[in-house]
Amino acid sequence: MPLRVSAISFLNPAPLLYNFEHEPTASELRTRYDIAYTTPAQCAAQLHAGAADLGLIPIAELDEHLAIVPGCTIASTSEVRSILLLVKNPHAFSVDEALHQVRTVAADSASRSSLAYAKVLFAHFHGNRPGFVQQPAEPLSMLEHADAALLIGDPALLAREHRQAIDAAQPHLLWLDLAQLWRDRTGLPWVAAVWAVRPEALGHHSGVTAQQLIDDTNNSRIAGKANVETLVAEWAPRIGLPDQTVRTYLTQNIHYDLDDDCLRAIQLFRKLAAGIDALPPLNHLPILASDELASGI
Structure with missing residues (x-):
């Protein structure tokens, strides 16, 4: 068998x-x-x-x-590109402060590890425990009612290809690579x-x-x-x-x-x-x- x-x-x-x-x-x-x-x-x-x-x-x-x-x-040993955290940042905060201010994250439900990584990074490195709401992987829809959006896999790569259009529709975004954030904070x-x-x-x-x-x-x-x-x-x-x-x-x-x-x-x-x-x-x-x-x- x-x-x-x-x-x-x-x-x-x-x-x-x-x-x-x-x-x-x-x-x-x-x-x-x-x-x-x-x-x-x-x-x-x-x-x-x-x-x-x-x-x-x-x-x-x-x-x-x-x-x-x-x-x-x-x-990934540096930037992975396929795990993307988009964060609204209208007040031009630093990355650390912007992540500390996040209260809600719309998340693609495809990967439990990526969700868990995001929760670990927020809690252990930014003193924050935002609420996570699962939504289909469409960045602009995700950001309509959330402070941040987590895109995983191929949708994250496609969002990067269309960054100009996304930035035009939703200005003042931070485009953060989850793998790079983890590497910067742990060295691993x-x-x-x-x-x-x-x-x-x-x-x-x-x-x-x-x-x-x-x-x-x-x-x-x-x-x-x-x-x-x-x-x-x-x-x-x-x-x-x-x-x-x-x-x-x-x-x-x-x-x-x-x-x-x-x-x-x-x-x-x-x-x-x-x-x-x-x-x-x-x-x-x-x-x-x-x-x-x-x-x-």
């Missing part, structure tokens, strides 16, 4: 899924994995409910019942998601061992990073972005290697989000001792 996989239908995981979606590897991998596409929040819900065995899930949804698959992540990468697996699904049930899973996911990551131009050609017309925007996003804005800094960032995020120091430790599948793969673990 193939391992049931819940994956994300955004641009940013495209390199991680490369071998699963492109020949000559896709046909073979379909014998081991059955992939369904949804939002990050639904990936986590399906994994927790037992409707999926493996998921590319927000780090806010990790718990001691799941195991992190080493090597792969969706992260912003980490959105990792592959997580229900350990009991491995082995006899699916025929996929921990070692095979680590091999397959990391080989796909390596192939995706080596075939960026193929992904640019596929995704630029699909979401209506210029080739160079997609190329820069996949090669400079997103960091795909789950390294030690990313693991430290996950630990800090969990601590701040939970508000307690003594959290149950997270599980990790045994790390593959390959030079090429270990460079991203």
